[in-house]
Amino acid sequence: MVVDDDFEDLTSIKNILEKAGYNVVGATNGAQGLDALREDGFSMVLLDIKMPTLSGYDLLRILRERLNHKVPMVYVTIVPRKDVDMTDIDGFIQKPFNPTSVLKEVKRVMK
Numbered sequence: 001m002v003v004d005d006d007f008e009d010l011t012s013i014k015n016i017l018e019k020a021g022y023n024v025v026g027a028t029n030g031a032q033g034l035d036a037l038r039e040d041g042f043s044m045v046l047l048d049i050k051m052p053t054l055s056g057y058d059l060l061r062i063l064r065e066r067l068n069h070k071v072p073m074v075y076v077t078i079v080p081r082k083d084v085d086m087t088d089i090d091g092f093i094q095k096p097f098n099p100t101s102v103l104k105e106v107k108r109v110m111k
Helices: 007-019 030-039 056-067 099-110
Strands: 045-047 073-077 091-094
Touching: 007 099, 030 056, 045 056, 056 073, 073 099, 091 099
Parallel strands: 045 073, 073 091
Antiparallel strands: none
């Protein structure tokens, strides 16, 4: 699952992962992400940090509680890594991203 309020970034990540053979569900905000979580099981969640209503930090905390830390999570954000609270997150992709950086980090975290 990819959760990002920027439709272009969401679509780009979704396309990159689908071309690599992954099944991807997209959500444009934290509430949609939580709804999608109820409907399907996911092997990984990529989430933006800066989103309205639920930030990526808030969503991470909620998902960790609901999924009991069983699903790897990766931030995909414009926020510089040095300014990101990396507590309880499994990976990081810096925006702007390219297909190589997305696939490399997803594969690393999935192992």
